[in-house]
């Protein structure tokens with residue numbers, strides 16, 4: 295059984311707590327001070343690095359880049375006031391919809 299189910303929720307709380315810290319002592323605060331375009335740019339960079347790791351790197355590199363990507367996505371969502379729970383709810387909603395396209399085409 296996974297022991298990491300609360301990791302992203304915990305990270306979200308840490309990011310919220312660090313946002314108002316000094317940019318000298320906190321990377322999260324530093325990113326927030328730089329503004330939304332910088333946070334969005336970091337998500338793009340980390341996504342690209344994740345793609346490169348997947349195509350030509352080791353799985354260890356892929357794990358590292360994926361962690362960077364998730365972290366920077368959480369920072370961006372936090373800055374936009376979008377809770378991670380909201381994203382999970384959207385995934386749950388889609389899970390409920392899964393197979394609907396197939397069912398619809400079968401009934402045509």
Ligand SMILES: N=c1c2ncn([C@@H]3O[C@H](COP(=O)(O)OP(=O)(O)OP(=O)(O)O)[C@@H](O)[C@H]3O)c2ncn1[C@@H]1O[C@H](COP(=O)(O)O)[C@@H](O)[C@H]1O
Pocket residue numbers: 305308309312319320321322323361362365
């Ligand atoms: N998970 C992370 C995490 N992953 C990556 N990073 C930082 O992300 C940065 C990415 O490096 P880059 O070279 O891409 O960025 P950069 O050198 O700042 O360059 P720029 O692109 O910003 O110009 C590094 O400084 C990493 O330390 C993280 N910084 C913080 N966290 C988490 O956030 C928490 C709060 O961190 P602080 O805000 O620093 O207290 C920590 O306890 C961690 O749990």
